[in-house]
Amino acid sequence: MSLTSILRPIRIGRYALQAETQWLWRRRFADPGDFVLVEEYTYSGTIEAAGPLGLSLVPVAMDSDGINPESLDEILSTWDELHPGARAPKLLYIIPTGHNPTGVTQPRHRRQDVLEVAERHDLLIVEDDPYHYLQFPRPGSGSDYLSIPSYLSLSRSGRVIRLDSTSKILAPGLRLGWLTAPKAIVETFQAAHDLGFVQSSGVSQLVTYKLVSETWGHDGFLRWLQGLAGYYHAKATVMLRAMDRELGTGILADVCSWNAISAGMFIWLRIECSRLPEMSQTAVDAEARQRALLKVEDRIYTEAIKEGVLPCKGSFFRASTSPCGGASSNGAQPSDSIFLRLTFASCEEEQLVAAVERLGTALRNIFHPKSGVIQTEMV
Numbered sequence: 432m433s434l435t436s437i438l439r440p441i442r443i444g445r446y447a448l449q450a451e452t453q454w455l456w457r458r459r460f461a462d463p464g465d466f467v468l469v470e471e472y473t474y475s476g477t478i479e480a481a482g483p484l485g486l487s488l489v490p491v492a493m494d495s496d497g498i499n500p501e502s503l504d505e506i507l508s509t510w511d512e513l514h515p516g517a518r519a520p521k522l523l524y525i526i527p528t529g530h531n532p533t534g535v536t537q538p539r540h541r542r543q544d545v546l547e548v549a550e551r552h553d554l555l556i557v558e559d560d561p562y563h564y565l566q567f568p569r570p571g572s573g574s575d576y577l578s579i580p581s582y583l584s585l586s587r588s589g590r591v592i593r594l595d596s597t598s599k600i601l602a603p604g605l606r607l608g609w610l611t612a613p614k615a616i617v618e619t620f621q622a623a624h625d626l627g628f629v630q631s632s633g634v635s636q637l638v639t640y641k642l643v644s645e646t647w648g649h650d651g652f653l654r655w656l657q658g659l660a661g662y663y664h665a666k667a668t669v670m671l672r673a674m675d676r677e678l679g680t681g682i683l684a685d686v687c688s689w690n691a692i693s694a695g696m697f698i699w700l701r702i703e704c705s706r707l708p709e710m711s712q713t714a715v716d717a718e719a720r721q722r723a724l725l726k727v728e729d730r731i732y733t734e735a736i737k738e739g740v741l742p743c744k745g746s747f748f749r750a751s752t753s754p755c756g757g758a759s760s761n762g763a764q765p766s767d768s769i770f771l772r773l774t775f776a777s778c779e780e781e782q783l784v785a786a787v788e789r790l791g792t793a794l795r796n797i798f799h800p801k802s803g804v805i806q807t808e809m810v
Contacts (some may be wrong), residue, residue: 461486461522462557468506468523470498472748472770474531474559489520490750495690497537498525500544507552523554528697529562529584532748532772536566536694548588558582561596561608562695564656567664589613595786597639599696600656605635625744663696666775670698670783677791682798696776700742702731702794705767720767728769734796735771740789745770 461467463485469477471490481488492502503523510519527537537545549556558581566577583593589612596608610620633714643652671691678687678700688701704710709723728744735742746769773790775783 445632451597465518465522466520468503468520468554469750470525471750472530472533472745473524473750474526475747478750488750491523493533493535495535496541497527497530497535498540498541498545500548503545504548504551507548507554519552519556521553522557523549524557524559525582526559526562528560528579529565529692529697531562532697532743532745532770533693533699534690534692534695534697535699536579536692539579539585542580543584546547546582546585550588554590556582556586556591558591558593560593561599562601563595565660565663565696566694567667567692568657568661583611589616592616599637600659601642605632605639607631607635607639660694661676663776666778666780666783667692667696667698669780670775670787673784673787674698674700677787680795681795683791683794686794686798696774698773698775699745700771700773701768702771703766703768710767724767724769731769731771731794731797735790738789738793740786740793740794742771742773743789745772748772 460482464487465485466487467481467487468491469488471493473488473490478488489506491506492499506521510517523545527542529536547554548554560581563581564577566579569578581591581593583591591612593611594608595611597605611615612620647655671689674687674689677683678689686703688703690699692698702726704727706722707727709727710720725746728746732742732744778786
């Protein structure tokens with residue numbers, strides 16, 4: 432049955448936690464052996480769960496606006512030719528706002544372009560959007576700071592399953608979230624939920640209801656969200672300024688790069704490694720260079736820990752060794768770069784500045800201050 436036949440009305444369903452709905456959408460809308468489209472860098476839980484469920488992830492190239500619609504269209508248009516006998520993907524999993532791990536927020540026009548590709552190829556989109564309400568306020572925006580529409584609100588053919596969560600806007604320990612989708616899809620989720628997880632925590636539901644409905648009300652809840660987004664915005668600004676001072680000057684100016692963010696809690700740091708001996712002395716073979724990059728990444732990570740800062744390896748979030756459908760200006764192809772995911776969510780501003788300084792020290796320990804080459808260990 433074509434997905435365009437599953438039309439509105441839209442219904443909302445609650446679920447116990449992010450892991451539950453991640454499990455449910457994979458089990459209900461994909462079978463073992465199926466291919467699922469994802470951004471080339473994506474939520475690590477999705478990567479970890481794909482294998483046990485028998486699913487193969489198909490990475491789609493990204494650029495500075497997120498998932499690349501031209502690459503998505505190319506993958507699907509050439510699928511039968513390049514993968515004879517394999518069923519084409521029918522599911523696209525994306526994180527459109529404050530993307531984990533890259534921090535990218537897709538602008539409205541990008542979401543519309545991706546939806547057009549989904550219409551053309553009859554894709555079902557899973558819109559995992561826990562950072563939607565953490566869009567940074569803009570001067571003069573007032574309560575209307577959530578200006579970028581969701582995929583769900585833009586879609587007119589009932590092909591979006593939207594996932595929201597309390598974990599980033601209230602408290603992770605509540606383990607509550609909600610799903611918004613066409614009625615037929617929500618009923619499918621509800622049936623699986625009732626047979627498996629049965630019920631979300633009654634205590635968590637009561638606490639959330641008392642706080643949001645009875646204490647705050649809708650207007651109070653929106654004020655809370657705007658204040659929370661502003662709080663994260665202030666910390667992101669502090670961290671980005673520290674990165675400009677520490678990582679954007681001297682010998683690191685040509686090594687480190689990053690983009691400003693407009694939502695969420697992550698900054699994606701790119702470290703250019705092409706001048707390092709590990710890369711210059713490695714064969715052109717893509718697999719060999721990838722192995723070399725992973726060794727460089729591990730060394731930088733280890734040095735950062737020695738200096739007292741804990742970044743997250745970018746390779747943890749990589750859906751595959753290479754994205755399908757073309758090169759990426761935001762990912763690891765085709766340049767010799769590694770990535771670190773940085774976050775400012777749980778630290779005070781003074782700690783953020785100190786952490787960036789420590790990371791800068793670690794990188795300078797790796798890159799020789801004069802020659803610009805890596806410090807190799809004596810054997």
